[in-house]
Amino acid sequence: MTKNLVIVESPAKAKTIEGFLGKEYQVKSCFGHIMDLSKKDLGVDIDQGFIPKYIISPDKKKIVAELKKLAGAAETVWLASDEDREGEAIAAHLIEALNIDESKTRRIVFHEITKHAILEAINHPRGIDRDLVNAQQARRVLDRLVGFELSPLLWKKIKPSLSAGRVQSVAVRLIAEREVEIRNFQTLFSFRIVGDFIVSNGDKPVAIQAELTKRFSTLEEAEAFLQKCNGAEFAVNEIEKKPAKKSPAPPFTTSTLQQEASRKLGFSVANTMRVAQDLYESGKITYMRTDSLNLSNLAIGMAKQEITDSFGAEYVKTRKYTTKTKGAQEAHEAIRPTYMNAKTVDGDRSHNRLYELIWKRAVASQMADALLEKTTVTIGISTTKEKFVAKGELIKFDGFLKLYMESTDEEPSNGEERILPPIKRGDSLGMNQIQAQQKFTQPPPRYTEAMLVKKMEELGIGRPSTYAPTISTIQRRDYVIKEDRPGINRAFQLLTLHNGTIVSEEKGEKVGSEKQKLFPTDIGILVTQFLMDHFMNIMDYNFTATVEGEFDEIAEGKLVWNSMIKEFYSPFHNQIAKTLEGTKKVSGEKLLGTDPKTGLNIFVKIGRYGPMVQMGDADMENKPRFAALKKGQSIESITLEESLELFKLPRTLGTIDNDDVVVAAGRFGPYIKHHAQFFSLAKTDDPLTITLERASEIMLEKKKLDQEKTIREFSEDAGLKILRGKYGPYISFNKLNFKIPKEKAAEELTYEDCRKIVTDTKPTKSSKSRKSK
């Protein structure tokens, strides 16, 4: 029996800390929150003053039981959950769930996992901060009330299983609004003038490119300017040199790691977190869910050593970064390598690439500024007052640039960061050519996952632990889709002055192509519109920031948590009731036109199962026909012609074995039906043109595949089979699946054995019920 039990949130942390403390201490982890509001109902007793009904989370019962046993035997229980709102609540929940006498407990906190920090913490224990726990409770109850009252409203007014919440609904709004901005964007153009000049004051002539400070709004003006340049003389009017410096970016937080891994490595947000989790668990990096920029003194010392060894002492400049992120709670360090002298790690390519990024960023953050010299060369024209300007940049001392440079989401600007040839005031320049190119203004960019995380962090919406899950949620709910879009060709005008003549050309450029960008779906747009119409306060970009301010007041003991909730809930609940009664179901219905054959109206709208087209009015004597939109089609953009195509299915291809072979479009794409069996079409097959021959081929292939999957069948019962699955053999019985006990060989099972397994054991969960998890 150990005298001291220390409980932390993460098992990897527990392992490390156990090494710092002596034999007298046993360190265990509780794996995050152990209690949560009951899921069966609202989980909040509104009439009794919003009393939360906390229960031990079902998946934590086992660990709670184990901790309870250990806590009962220990003399002192050290509650070492994170120092933030959620961590304080975890500590309070531990006391409750483990049923320990509070006098037997000590609350300790530390921001870095170093021996010194842990021992300091042990020497300075405190009690539970009830105000902080209340602030967490307010956060939790508010999110539950918003989520569990708004979502059912959507089920009634739009379609079942939809969801809404303080964080996800605002994230979808950002994407939906960006799409509107892009659609309404007015593209303007101007003519940009770039000159290629020759400097011939050295041994051999060198090129220098410069841009005119003025842009022209019409082709005529641009051409008139080129005419003026034809035969003009060009000379350097002025050279301005200015020293400048660049500083390294601070070490990574969750959000900046996700952004940089997306830009530099092309990782999705979820992938970044998966790889980072592996690196953390194997002890290579510090905790990966953090909003802190802080590095421990130990880490800064290691970085200093590493920089001195690799680059020399003049490259060292240690820095302490402070965060300015809204609502940051700073329970951990910034993300950094555990050992700064380890440049690589064992593991696959993605682990090494992410680790290298983390290593470079953390080390570079403690390196000297880069010293630059920025040069601006102004070139005069003998025939006009306009000036050309060439900009250059010279690195005098590379500093941190030796190691790492942060990338940006913006397009690189033109004419920057070039090294200019030696040149002096008064030099005359030869003109090789001058071009006037039509340049178009760009609409705001669509969000990548990582850009959305950046925006959410700016607005204070969501936390490091929820960025990746939130982005998955809004995609899983079909509010948002991540995809590539091909660009379109756009023509632009190009005038070139060369050898005394001006040539005018029309050229093409590809614009608007997108890779792995987030687009709102019809459902996402409709739900956002509905919520904006009726719950503008929740959808307000400042809503979270406002309530966070109130949570802070609760934490400081200046505000009573349930009066804050009451203040919010009364008007909110009234609005729910009002909307429930006062509004009709919304479907986003739009009349597209009429069917030329029948004269019936064609509508597009959101139905029970998603976007669809409808032929004929709903109140007619004849039932209207329906068809689901195909993948990639949207209510917004579908045309009448495309809608009519959708009604061409189902179609009968012919008859095989006395039964029609019918091709139709189902929930999961086009399929063939024959003898009550279903066969999916290949991606390359077009359901509108597929032949009976090809259909029969598809059916044969599928039957052959099924045959190969079958290990055994039984004459006693056609519904019972032993099949070969992805995870080994299993028993299929009337569409239910059963595991085969490990000690039995699948091939040798008799009919009786199988019957026994089927009646005695529970079937494994189907993918349908798993989805609801």
Next chain:
DNA sequence: CAGTGAGCGAGCTTCCGCTTGACTT
């Protein structure tokens, strides 16, 4: 995995934030 779309009604869906394995056909 599957073919729906009116309306009825049963029974289900749903939030955010803290943590990792368990599980899958």
